[in-house]
Amino acid sequence: xxxxxxxxxxxxxxxxxxxxxxxxxxxxxxxxxxxxxxxxxxxxxxxxxxxxxxxxxxxxxxxxxxxxxxxxxxxxxxxxxxxxxxxxxxxxxxxxxxxxxxxxxxxxxxxxxxxxxxxxxxxxxxxxxxxxxxxxxxxxxxxxxxxxxxxxxxxxxxxxxxxxxxxxxxxxxxxxxxxxxxxxxxxxxxxxxxxxxxxxxxxxxxxxxxxxxxxxxxxxxxxxxxxxxxxxxxxxxxxxxxxxxxxxxxxxxxxxxxxxxxxxxxxxxxxxxxxxxxxxxxxxxxxxxxxxxxxx
Amino acid sequence: xxxxxxxxxxxxxxxxxxxxxxxxxxxxxxxxxxxxxxxxxxxxxxxxxxxxxxxxxxxxxxxxxxxxxxxxxxxxxxxxxxxxxxxxxxxxxxxxxxxxxxxxxxxxxxxxxxxxxxxxxxx
Numbered sequence: 506x507x508x509x510x511x512x513x514x515x516x517x518x519x520x521x522x523x524x525x526x527x528x529x530x531x532x533x534x535x536x537x538x539x540x541x542x543x544x545x546x547x548x549x550x551x552x553x554x555x556x557x558x559x560x561x562x563x564x565x566x567x568x569x570x571x572x573x574x575x576x577x578x579x580x581x582x583x584x585x586x587x588x589x590x591x592x593x594x595x596x597x598x599x600x601x602x603x604x605x606x607x608x609x610x611x612x613x614x615x616x617x618x619x620x621x622x623x624x625x626x627x628x629x630x631x632x633x634x635x636x637x638x639x640x641x642x643x644x645x646x647x648x649x650x651x652x653x654x655x656x657x658x659x660x661x662x663x664x665x666x667x668x669x670x671x672x673x674x675x676x677x678x679x680x681x682x683x684x685x686x687x688x689x690x691x692x693x694x695x696x697x698x699x700x701x702x703x704x705x706x707x708x709x710x711x712x713x714x715x716x717x718x719x720x721x722x723x724x725x726x727x728x729x730x731x732x733x734x735x736x737x738x739x740x741x742x743x744x745x746x747x748x749x750x751x752x753x754x755x756x757x758x759x760x761x762x763x764x765x766x767x768x769x770x771x772x773x774x775x776x777x778x779x780x781x782x783x784x785x786x787x788x789x790x791x792x793x794x795x796x797x798x799x800x801x
Numbered sequence: 802x803x804x805x806x807x808x809x810x811x812x813x814x815x816x817x818x819x820x821x822x823x824x825x826x827x828x829x830x831x832x833x834x835x836x837x838x839x840x841x842x843x844x845x846x847x848x849x850x851x852x853x854x855x856x857x858x859x860x861x862x863x864x865x866x867x868x869x870x871x872x873x874x875x876x877x878x879x880x881x882x883x884x885x886x887x888x889x890x891x892x893x894x895x896x897x898x899x900x901x902x903x904x905x906x907x908x909x910x911x912x913x914x915x916x917x918x919x920x921x922x923x924x
Contacts, residue, residue, distance in 0.1 A: 591817075
């Protein structure tokens, strides 16, 4: 046997035959032992039926998991399309009435339609976040890096939350350097991170101000969203970034969210090789900080 | 705009979406036509010569992407601005950067952004 020529143990698998004629897998090991008296061989024959069975089970489980994961992605993509399409009609219909394309509306009707529209937007954001989370988790989110003007990006983000701020009578203060500032990033995804943080701040702040800051550091840009809301106890600082989870304190609120926005924000930031942190105490508001590299 | 109103085609099998969008675009003063399937749309575009086409990606017969490619290879239609219009936002990068579409509108769309886009293309 060639096994004798190598100084380490080797084993091969053969089929053994039991007394009753049934076959079973055996592992035959040959282990050379070199002594002064000469080279000896330790041989072993092991019935590996059980090991083989477990290996087969693991393989099957892995295949089933891969299939399930694939099905999950297809399912989420399909659901997203099937939800967004009717949502699109609902939004257009509301816009048509609000734009008075089909006749004048009174203030009560306008209020009702604005509420409907706000909730359509909210549902749309939720769908986008869940879909993005599933893509990010599966490593299927392709980032599109491009040079992005931060003044423009911040303006667009702030514009998107105008109605929500107005509804709760909250102030939003932008603080960013007056000189032009750009970054190479996936601008849509960066917008989504800031929007998620702002929406989170709006949701949990009943009165006061929200600050959105942009602070250039050496190789990174630091974004900060600070609110004067209910705050988050320290023990929940990690939990709030996990999907579908949120602070215990916030769960009691009527308007408690879905626990999706911050989880997605964290994954997007990590995908862009950045970092996200929170500092907060109950009753003292919260500050979320995001660092994004200037060049990926 | 009077009799010379620019022509906008919407190709989308989701009739509700197309109908409501057509109302919004018509209100801006454009002449809007809705087509609800891919089949025959190329011929209708050839004969109608719209100034702008909104094209859904997922159509039941021919995909919007196939229609786009055929239009781009067609001598008479290759200059027509084509805006993809889809709930599949993940296709945006491909449609804009690989195919070279004029724009990509995600469903549900923001009306103000839609108005600005149409104006910027048809001005």
